[in-house]
Amino acid sequence: MTAVSAAQSQQVDPDELVARLRTHARSYHSLHPFHIAMNEGTLTPDQIRGWVANRFYYQENIPIKDAAILSNCPDTTVRRRWIKRIVDHDGLEGTEGGIEAWLRLGEACGLTRDEIVDHTHLVPGVRFACDAYVTFARTQPWTIAVASSLTELFAPDLMAERLAAFEKYYTWIEPDGLEYFRNRLFQAPRDSEHALEVVTEHCTTPELADAAEAALSFKCDVLWSMMDAIEGAYGG
Amino acid sequence: MTAVSAAQSQQVDPDELVARLRTHARSYHSLHPFHIAMNEGTLTPDQIRGWVANRFYYQENIPIKDAAILSNCPDTTVRRRWIKRIVDHDGLEGTEGGIEAWLRLGEACGLTRDEIVDHTHLVPGVRFACDAYVTFARTQPWTIAVASSLTELFAPDLMAERLAAFEKYYTWIEPDGLEYFRNRLFQAPRDSEHALEVVTEHCTTPELADAAEAALSFKCDVLWSMMDAIEGAYGG
Numbered sequence: 001m002t003a004v005s006a007a008q009s010q011q012v013d014p015d016e017l018v019a020r021l022r023t024h025a026r027s028y029h030s031l032h033p034f035h036i037a038m039n040e041g042t043l044t045p046d047q048i049r050g051w052v053a054n055r056f057y058y059q060e061n062i063p064i065k066d067a068a069i070l071s072n073c074p075d076t077t078v079r080r081r082w083i084k085r086i087v088d089h090d091g092l093e094g095t096e097g098g099i100e101a102w103l104r105l106g107e108a109c110g111l112t113r114d115e116i117v118d119h120t121h122l123v124p125g126v127r128f129a130c131d132a133y134v135t136f137a138r139t140q141p142w143t144i145a146v147a148s149s150l151t152e153l154f155a156p157d158l159m160a161e162r163l164a165a166f167e168k169y170y171t172w173i174e175p176d177g178l179e180y181f182r183n184r185l186f187q188a189p190r191d192s193e194h195a196l197e198v199v200t201e202h203c204t205t206p207e208l209a210d211a212a213e214a215a216l217s218f219k220c221d222v223l224w225s226m227m228d229a230i231e232g233a234y235g236g
Numbered sequence: 237m238t239a240v241s242a243a244q245s246q247q248v249d250p251d252e253l254v255a256r257l258r259t260h261a262r263s264y265h266s267l268h269p270f271h272i273a274m275n276e277g278t279l280t281p282d283q284i285r286g287w288v289a290n291r292f293y294y295q296e297n298i299p300i301k302d303a304a305i306l307s308n309c310p311d312t313t314v315r316r317r318w319i320k321r322i323v324d325h326d327g328l329e330g331t332e333g334g335i336e337a338w339l340r341l342g343e344a345c346g347l348t349r350d351e352i353v354d355h356t357h358l359v360p361g362v363r364f365a366c367d368a369y370v371t372f373a374r375t376q377p378w379t380i381a382v383a384s385s386l387t388e389l390f391a392p393d394l395m396a397e398r399l400a401a402f403e404k405y406y407t408w409i410e411p412d413g414l415e416y417f418r419n420r421l422f423q424a425p426r427d428s429e430h431a432l433e434v435v436t437e438h439c440t441t442p443e444l445a446d447a448a449e450a451a452l453s454f455k456c457d458v459l460w461s462m463m464d465a466i467e468g469a470y471g472g
Contacts, residue, residue, distance in 0.1 A: 060310075063306070063312075063315060064306075064307050064308075064309075064310070065307075067303045067304075067306035067307035067315075068303075068304075068307040070299070070300075070303035070306070070307070070322070071300050071301075071303035071304040071306075071307055071374070072300075073300075074296075074300070076299075076326050076327075076333075076335055079299060079303075079322070079326050080326050080327060080328055080329050081329060083319070083322060083323065083326070083328075086306070086315070086319060087319065090312050090315050090316050090319070091312075091316060092316055092319075093316050093317060097312075099312055138307070
């Protein structure tokens with residue numbers, strides 16, 4: 001048995017892998033100064049609008065990213081669950097999804113629908129980071145692309161904190177506009193649970209476990225880099 | 237104005253484009269000798285089983301192909317309709333889709349589920365043709381990939397003929413196994429109607445209209461080449 005095949009046959013303990021993945025909460029963008037300021041209620045309306053307008057590009061690209069994973073995934077059972085993410089964002093005919101909910105958030109903040117959709121305020125660094133995420137999903141093995149979605153493990157805490165902050169400090173925003181955050185409170189845990197199942201089932205060798213961890217680290221960098229670019233454009 | 241931009245500004249009449257696309261019925265695999273024999277009721281059980289087992293590889297790849305189109309499509313409204321194709325084939329949690337229906341057809345023909353899923357009978361030429369179709373959808377502009385799906389314009393006639401032939405000549409096949417063909421009788425017209433809308437809306441220059449027609453011609457080649465490979469392996 002060669003060193004490589006010996007290493008490959010060595011199984012990774014799923015609980016240990018989950019614990020390793022969870023440590024990446026330390027690099028989650030909730031700790032970015034701009035996010036801390038947001039949740040402390042000290043951002044100006046212009047800063048909030050800048051964040052909402054820029055973050056829309058991320059929202060827009062989520063179903064594109066998830067369809068890329070779907071297209072690389074040969075497992076029908078996984079696809080049947082993964083496709084819900086696309087429906088959550090795009091909606092179905094006659095229903096509205098997350099992209100529409102985000103546009104409403106933008107309108108509630110005083111942006112027009114056109115200036116959001118036309119990327120009037122989109123900062124290059126945000127575009128590059130989101131495009132890098134889509135490229136990652138298109139070109140990496142699907143299980144590793146799934147691992148990159150695991151920032152959702154950390155999302156519910158941030159979302160709950162953000163929702164409370166918006167309701168308390170940014171009362172100039174129409175409360176109906178916050179529906180997107182409310183939906184993600186239950187969607188994100190369901191999604192991350194599925195992604196964790198996939199990753200722990202498939203990433204059973206040290207090499208694949210390392211790749212899964214690197215994917216999550218990369219995704220933390222994507223989100224952090226977006227915050228840097230937004231802070232650079234709108235001030236910290 | 238350069239020659240190129242003059243040509244690009246020249247609009248293509250949608251009805252004329254549809255008429256041009258429809259002429260490709262002449263290259264549809266319904267005219268392949270193997271298909272003609274199938275619908276005349278002269279194929280042996282081994283030939284039918286060979287076709288069903290090989291065609292499964294095509295069925296399996298349809299949602300992969302459609303997810304690739306979804307992932308390349310920036311238009312939420314189109315995605316909301318296109319995603320139904322994936323659900324039709326994969327099903328949702330707790331429901332069965334076209335892939336499962338095709339497996340049941342295989343079982344009704346006397347194949348085991350395992351020998352279908354494991355590609356025991358898969359002929360290289362069928363694999364190459366289906367893989368070429370998926371690569372086309374991944375790499376071509378999404379509107380051109382949509383045009384390649386337009387063999388669905390010709391599918392309902394073939395499907396109705398095939399269903400009648402199976403019920404009349406191949407009575408050794410359990411009738412429940414024919415559900416896939418029945419479903420496609422209404423799914424294919426709905427799907428091709430949407431694809432035609434997309435193609436006529438987007439392929440408005442002579443260059444794009446030519447590319448759409450070439451895409452449909454390519455797809456006819458994919459299906460025809462599959463029949464050649466199956467005929468080569470199982471006899472005509």
